[in-house]
Amino acid sequence: MAAEISELDKKIVKEIQEELPLERRPYQKIADKLGITEEELLTRLNKLNDEGKLRRMGVILYHRNSGYDFNGMVAWIVPPEKREEAGQVMATYDEISHVYQRPTYPDWPYSLFSMVHGKSKEDVKAVAEDISQKTGINDYTILYSTEELKKVSMKYFCED
Amino acid sequence: MAKELDEVDQELLTTTQRNFPLVAEPYKAIGDRLGIDADEVIERLKDLKDAGYIRRLGGIFSSKKLGYVSTLVATKVDEDKFYEIADKISAYHGVTHNYRRNHDFNLWFTLIAPSEEKLEEQLAEIADFEGINVLRNLPAERFFKIGVKLDMREKKGGEDS
The missing domain is CATH 3.30.70.3460 (Alpha-Beta Plaits)
Incomplete structure (x- = not known):
């Protein structure tokens, strides 16, 4: 059952499970915080998405x-x-x-x-x-x- | 609820539930679909949050694929200790939903833990709370359907969580 997940991916999960910034380049802001490039963050997020670890990105409604x-x-x-x-x-x-x-x-x-x-x-x-x-x-x-x-x-x- | 949703709001809520883009300028990409600019998408999303339509904008992860285990738990709790016990259960980080229900099993909660061992350990702790008479662990054995998103335009479907 042990899922393969790197320390960086764990950090990404911790950020992405919070509120996505409502500004033009929200991923850039998160990438800056993590000390990686926007491109690397997006590449990893798309990979997490393809692997099904990220079920979806988006709004949750009341x-x-x-x-x-x-x-x-x-x-x-x-x-x-x-x-x-x-x-x-x-x-x-x-x-x-x-x-x-x-x-x-x-x-x-x-x-x-x-x-x-x-x-x-x-x-x-x-x-x-x-x-x-x-x-x-x-x-x-x-x-x-x-x-x-x-x-x-x-x-x-x-x-x- | 003072705010009335216009057609653009409804389309925005529907598209941002299902197809939120993982690109550098996601609000621009969404605006392109709806025929509005990125700033308007951002303003509308802010308003929809403030008006209490949007609970959260962010990522939803698969607990299973992140290596976590989860379960649904049904308990029979003494009525005179109900809230004390409900609070103690809600205090667990991995308890994400906790409801009173109209049944002899009157308190139901979901528990997510980083391992099977941790889950069992926490369930054993909770089962020992004074005032819990019965605790039944009901982990999903099979999934026939999981998580359908609401279509704001047709008002059909559900939420995944």
């Missing part, structure tokens, strides 16, 4: 200000042999951003998780019902976040 006030995590009880098909069906919905399979426990029998986005509880319920009809999976629960206690982007290479 959902509540962009028309999406509501999301629900729908957790499904699905027999092992049906998970593949059910997961694929869930993945086709535009309203669903994430679909994961996770382990089950006697007190937590839900194996598939789908994150449904909508404008209301009713939207989320409607998507869940639609999936239920399509897949024949009737055992599910919808978890709503009733309080946000922490929501941040991970800061890497800052542990020590």
